[in-house]
Amino acid sequence: MAGAVYRLSPPKTIYSDRFIPSRSSSNFAQFHMSPPSDSSSEDTSSAYKELLRAALFGKEEFSAPWATPAKCIGANGWNSPVNMPSRNIFRYKIESRKSMHTLAPLGFDEDLNGVGPSPVKTPRKVPKSYYKILDAPELQDDFYLNLVDWSSQNVLAVGLANSVYLWNASSSKVTKLCDLGSEDSVCSVGWAQHGSSLAVGTNNGELQIWDASHCRRVRTMQGHQLRAGAVSWSSSVLSSGSRDKSILQRDVRTQNDYITKLTGHKSEVCGLKWSYDNRELASGGNDNLLFVWNRHSTQPVLKYCEHTAAVKAIAWSPHLHGLLASGGGTADRCIRFWNTTSNSYISCMDTGSQVCNLVWSKNVNELVSTHGYSQNQIIVWKYPTMSKVATLLGHTCRVLYLAMSPDGQKIVTGAGDETLRFWNVFPSPKSRNTKGVFGASSLGRTHIR
Secondary structure, eight states: OTTOOOOOOOOOOOOOSOOOOOGGGOOTGGGTOOOOOHHHHHHHHHHHHHHHHHHHHOTTTOSSOOOOOOEEEOTTSSEEEOOOOOOOTTOOOGGGOOOGGGGSTTOOOTTOTTOSOOOOOOOOOOOSSOSEEEEOTTOOOOTTOBOEEEOTTSEEEEEETTEEEEEETTTOOEEEEEEOOTTOOEEEEEEOSSSSEEEEEETTSOEEEEETTTTEEEEEEOOOSSOEEEEEEETTEEEEEETTSOEEEEETTSSSSOSEEEOOOSSOEEEEEEOTTSSEEEEEETTSOEEEEETTOSSOSEEEOOOSSOEEEEEEOSSSTTEEEEEEOTTTOEEEEEETTTTEEEEEEEOSSOEEEEEEOSSSSEEEEEEOTTTOOEEEEETTTTEEEEEEOOOSSOEEEEEEOTTSSEEEEEETTSEEEEEEOSOOOTTSOOOOOOSOOOSSEEEOO
16 A cells, blocks of 8 residues: 555564573573583594494594595695595495494493393204104004004003003103904004003904003993094093094093994094193094084084095194194195184195194194105194294104104104104293203114013
């Protein structure tokens, strides 16, 4: 607008929530203090920079602060830089590489606990060779039998032809438990979860229970028409699977031979395993089927038919409720994982060879599998990635039998080459420092009978 007069607004004081003191306006004399000199501040800053450069780049290359090269008048009248020692900043020097500890401006104290970068975790090493071998003459080369088991009292039971032998892993003492005679043979052995009771399945279909501590037979139970090749305990309940396609549930506290008969398989039952919580029983058969039963069912509550060969290898995870692993025979070669809680299929791993046995580590989330044709190998797997921790070789025939020591660190494998081999495969429990309970761990070859 014409003739308008503009007036400047008076300056306003701006307040802030930050207070930055100014040493120049401070009255140091009031507090009987001498004002700080600029030279000491500069010296402190210069010293810190020197330490930082030395830590980052090494003292030998950078002993002096960065500066513009000094210049002097040359003979031709031009300014020329003073000849400085060549530092070769971009030259690759292996010897000048520093550890992470040298990146600390004021150095690193190795004695300080919990200070500094975390150490790199090295992968666990599994010994590739067995530490003990036992001769096991007449150990049958039969995929459908289960002739080796390891008790909670550290005693190994092995069925050889028509006899059962016990090997005490603490003392290496061998004991002959029983002899079934020339008309019968051992088809399965299985220890009770606690104590010294051993179940022995026979070729005639009988199931005998022995008190191993006194080498005394407690009772004999009938029920099967053909051989009993698989047994599994759940507290006082003993389950047995047979070539007659049935599974019998037996309560050893009663006088009856069995309390329940489970039907569903169309061929021989060769795999049988109770879950760790004793609520579910998994069974595998030569009909390529995997069934899951509960304690009160007479028909399978879950049926899995993805395998294309006999299912003998069965293992429940001790780490996750309802996680079940199963392995198939020569035509299948796969380890499959199931969630029985949600009745879902999880994953599959093709191993490339017949899966004979599975057992899950109690100490770490890993499992071990034994194999037949064609490599007869033992593989330690990390779950759930299914990456191979180790592959163990040594048997010359398919590895049909597998059991784990009570401390969860060692396994024993048996094969048609009539040997038992012992391996260190799993670490000790993290919760305690478990020491080995073996008396003799010699690499020498001995006999189990």
